[in-house]
Amino acid sequence: MPAKILIVDDHEVVREGVKTLIMGSRPEWTICGEASNGEQAIQAIENLKPDVVVLDVTMPKMSGFDAAIKIADLKLGCRVLIFTMHESDRLPHDVRAAQAQGFVLKTQAARDLIRAIECVLAGGTFFGSETVPV
Amino acid sequence: MPTDSVLTSSPARDALTTGVQGHAVQLYSDNAHLMDVLTRFVGNTLLAGNVALVIATLAHKRQLERRLSALGLAPASAALRTRYITLDASETLSRLLIEGTVDRGRFNEIVSQVFARLQSAVSSQDCRVAVFGELVALLWAQGKPREALRVEQFWNELAKKQSFSLLCAYPVASFTHENHLEPFLKLCGLHSSVVPTGSPMESSSEEEHLRTIAQLQQKTEEYEKQLALRQTEQQFRLLVEAVQDYAIFMLDPDGHVRTWNLGAERIKQYTATDIIGKHFSTFYPEEDVRNGKPQWELVIAAKDGRFEDEGWRLRKDGSRFWANVTITALRDKSGKLVGFTKVTRDFTERMQVQRALQKEVTERRAAEQQLHRSEKSLRKLSLHLLRTQDEERKRIGRDLHDSLGQYLAVLKMKLESLASPAGQNGSAATELARCIQLAEDCIKEVRTVSYLLYPPMLEERGLKSAIPWYLDGFSARSGIHTTFEAEPSFGRLPRDSELALFRVLQESLTNVHRHSGSQTARVRLSMKEGMGVLQIEDQGKGISSDFLEQSGQDWMGAPGVGLRGMNERMRQLGGKLELFSDQGGTRVSAMVPGEPTAPPD
Numbered sequence: 001m002p003a004k005i006l007i008v009d010d011h012e013v014v015r016e017g018v019k020t021l022i023m024g025s026r027p028e029w030t031i032c033g034e035a036s037n038g039e040q041a042i043q044a045i046e047n048l049k050p051d052v053v054v055l056d057v058t059m060p061k062m063s064g065f066d067a068a069i070k071i072a073d074l075k076l077g078c079r080v081l082i083f084t085m086h087e088s089d090r091l092p093h094d095v096r097a098a099q100a101q102g103f104v105l106k107t108q109a110a111r112d113l114i115r116a117i118e119c120v121l122a123g124g125t126f127f128g129s130e131t132v133p134v
Numbered sequence: 135m136p137t138d139s140v141l142t143s144s145p146a147r148d149a150l151t152t153g154v155q156g157h158a159v160q161l162y163s164d165n166a167h168l169m170d171v172l173t174r175f176v177g178n179t180l181l182a183g184n185v186a187l188v189i190a191t192l193a194h195k196r197q198l199e200r201r202l203s204a205l206g207l208a209p210a211s212a213a214l215r216t217r218y219i220t221l222d223a224s225e226t227l228s229r230l231l232i233e234g235t236v237d238r239g240r241f242n243e244i245v246s247q248v249f250a251r252l253q254s255a256v257s258s259q260d261c262r263v264a265v266f267g268e269l270v271a272l273l274w275a276q277g278k279p280r281e282a283l284r285v286e287q288f289w290n291e292l293a294k295k296q297s298f299s300l301l302c303a304y305p306v307a308s309f310t311h312e313n314h315l316e317p318f319l320k321l322c323g324l325h326s327s328v329v330p331t332g333s334p335m336e337s338s339s340e341e342e343h344l345r346t347i348a349q350l351q352q353k354t355e356e357y358e359k360q361l362a363l364r365q366t367e368q369q370f371r372l373l374v375e376a377v378q379d380y381a382i383f384m385l386d387p388d389g390h391v392r393t394w395n396l397g398a399e400r401i402k403q404y405t406a407t408d409i410i411g412k413h414f415s416t417f418y419p420e421e422d423v424r425n426g427k428p429q430w431e432l433v434i435a436a437k438d439g440r441f442e443d444e445g446w447r448l449r450k451d452g453s454r455f456w457a458n459v460t461i462t463a464l465r466d467k468s469g470k471l472v473g474f475t476k477v478t479r480d481f482t483e484r485m486q487v488q489r490a491l492q493k494e495v496t497e498r499r500a501a502e503q504q505l506h507r508s509e510k511s512l513r514k515l516s517l518h519l520l521r522t523q524d525e526e527r528k529r530i531g532r533d534l535h536d537s538l539g540q541y542l543a544v545l546k547m548k549l550e551s552l553a554s555p556a557g558q559n560g561s562a563a564t565e566l567a568r569c570i571q572l573a574e575d576c577i578k579e580v581r582t583v584s585y586l587l588y589p590p591m592l593e594e595r596g597l598k599s600a601i602p603w604y605l606d607g608f609s610a611r612s613g614i615h616t617t618f619e620a621e622p623s624f625g626r627l628p629r630d631s632e633l634a635l636f637r638v639l640q641e642s643l644t645n646v647h648r649h650s651g652s653q654t655a656r657v658r659l660s661m662k663e664g665m666g667v668l669q670i671e672d673q674g675k676g677i678s679s680d681f682l683e684q685s686g687q688d689w690m691g692a693p694g695v696g697l698r699g700m701n702e703r704m705r706q707l708g709g710k711l712e713l714f715s716d717q718g719g720t721r722v723s724a725m726v727p728g729e730p731t732a733p734p735d
Contacts, residue, residue: 011536013572017544020565021551058536085539106543110550 003121004032006048008041008067009056009083018054018083018109025114038062042070045078052117055100057084068098079120083109092127102126157290159325160303168303169194172266173201175301179264180207180218185252186264189221194268216255219248223268230269236281241288249296263298265289274308279321286324381478384464387471389414389432401480403450414476417447419454435461436471444481456485519699530583538579545572582607592636596626597659597668600636605643605657612647620659627666631707631726635668638700638711638724642670650674650720665709665725677715700724 005022007015015034022029032048035041037059045053053071057064068080082095082103095103101120104112116126162168172188176198179186188195199209212218221244229244230236252263267289273282289300302325374382374395381398383391390413394406402409402417409416415428422428422445435441440462447457458479464472548569552562585591585603592600598620605616626632639657646655652674660667701711709726 011540013544013575014540016568017547020568021547024551085535085543106540107546109543109547110554 001028001121003029003052003117004048004050005029005117006033006035006041006044006050006053007031008035008038008044008053008059008064010036010059011056012036014056014106018113021109021113022117026117029117038064038067038070041067042074045071045074045076049076050078052079052081052120054081054083054104054113054117057082057086065094065098065100068095068100072099081113081116081120081126083113095127157286157293157300157325158302159321160301161306162303163306165197168305169197169201172198172301172303173205175264175266176218177202177205177207179262180212182262183256184262184264185217185219185256187219187221187248187252187266189223189226189265189267189269191223191268191272195220195222216251219252221248223272227269227272230285234278234281236273236284236288238284238288241285242292245292249298263296265298265300267300267302270302271304271308274304283320283324286321290324379479381476383476385414385432385461385474385476387436387473389428389474392473398478401449401455401478402447408450417478419446419448422446431459431461432474435463435474439463444485447478455480456482515699515702522699530587533579533583538576538583541572541576541579545569545576548572588633589636592632593629597632597635597666598624600632601639601657601659604636604639608643608647612643614643614647614653614655616643616655616657618657618659621661624659624661624666627726627728628707631666631709631728634700634703634707634709634726635666635724637703638668638722639670641700642722646670646672646674646720650676652719661728662725664728666728668724669721671719671721673719676717676720677713 003026007018009015009018015036019031019034022031032050033044035044039062041053041055041062044050055064055068055071059067062070064082064084068082071078071080080098080100082091082098082100083106084091084103085106087105087107091103102116102125104116104126112126119126160168160171162171172190172194176186176188180202188198190198202209209218213220226244230240232240249263253261267285270282270285273279273285286302289302292298293300304321377395377397378400379397380395381401382395383398384393386392390411391409394404394410398409399405413428415423418428431441431443440460442461443457443459445457445459446454447459448454458481460477462475462477464474466472548565552565552569586607589600589604591603601620602618605618608614609616627635643655646652650672652672654673656669656671658667658669658671660669704711704724704726707726709724711725712723714721714723
């Protein structure tokens, strides 16, 4: 199943790593674009209409959570996966509040990211290791 | 003194009209008048069938008898019948005096004998005795008013036992001396009536008599007032003279000392003989005299009535004392200036106590203010330090998370991909090379963060190596071009000093970057008078002078937020921090001792 994916992170090394990971696992998916902050992400979504956005939280200009809310407001059907280093008990709550469909910890990217993308593409959510199928 | 009763009682009126009752005194200015009165007094007595004793001078006796004879009263025959007895006043007086004092016993003896003789001559119990005496006038004339008064007293004592009318006579001329005033008033008090000079007995009108009495009364009152005033003045003078705590003295209108009291002697050390007649400017220090202060004080006192001053004055030995001075102008009834009174108190001790107190208060207030300032600045400082610490932690935290964390996350991601069978399809060699690169980036990042926390180079190789390393990083991060010069002779400093200077460098460059707008910064290391000196100079806009003035001595507090803390650190090490700023830029100079020193208290 083909899919268009947008990668948003202010660190180039992270974007590069994610790209390598996805392309290595699911060659049928397309990395349609990259952005290094929230504002760029909104613009890219409007232009590229990706299926899934992998969205970093800590970024200059606009944080991942703020961007997620705006993305939901666009109502383009774009699925959002929060991609963060910040592991905390509050994280699931914050993610839901931002109307994102799930999150993946950067430290668990190799294990979770592909599964998570698949899950949200199928219309489900991904909160940590627990997947909620449709 | 019962003056009223003496003068207005009915015996007085009797004496004036019908003859003499009680104990009357006749004051006379001319002899003829006395003779008139005396002739009537004795004449009436004899005519009424009463008896008379006359103690008179020989001259008066002769005149009286001539007049009585002229009236047909035959004194010689009366004398024979002992109805009329005369004693020579001088002779009687000499019999009464023992060692210049009138003897009471002899007086009573002589008078009683005569009274007995007179009374034996008459059969009737109603017979009255009239006595005229001049003993007192003689005593008075001899300058013995006290003795005269005693004689009057003896007569009064006798009058309590025996009934008689007594008339005394004093020539008014006797009362010329002012010392006679008091005895005169006593004398009046000893008599039941006082008959004034003039011829009141010849006056027919009652009104005239009363007028005379009133005149006399007025005169007596004036005497009394004068006496009282004199007594008061005397007492006051004694009081003033005895005062020890105040120098009280009088000046003439020109400022010469007229009187002197004990206090003046005690305070100023001059005796009355030393100083009376001298000008009071003697008491003033030379500079005051030169400035005309003494004279000026008199002018003010004369104009305003009073002048008060506190200041240094001189004692006789030249030593100074702090004087409280009041000068009061003295004017007579017509308003003419007759002099000044000057009251001086020695306030040296009080002044010293007051000054000491004042000094203490001032010092305490200054200390309080200093303490307040210190507390305030300490609060600011600790707040700043806390804030700086927080910022530092935040920065380090962010550095660790943002760079190192991300690198490590990606590294892990790649390694996991390589480990999974699914990931084997890519180019493993390329991915491994990426992983090695990431690990190297991590190592570099760790070094950067830890070096910023505490550059190991600083400890290992000193400022001269650590500074250029830091400047490289700073320039790379900020884009500000930096230059560094170090004196070749500049060696190692104590560890604490090197670290402190390094912190000044970091803080100053942060300020250059944040506030100055300068694109360049120059850093110099040198040794000056045994101190290691670090200078950081920029070519920015400088710190506004408003700002410097506003923050006063707290200038360290704001522009170089952290400079204040640095200054504190410099001081702890026995060094200092200087800030120079103008429109051409800012220069921070930090100095620390080249050798370790004990920190100041």
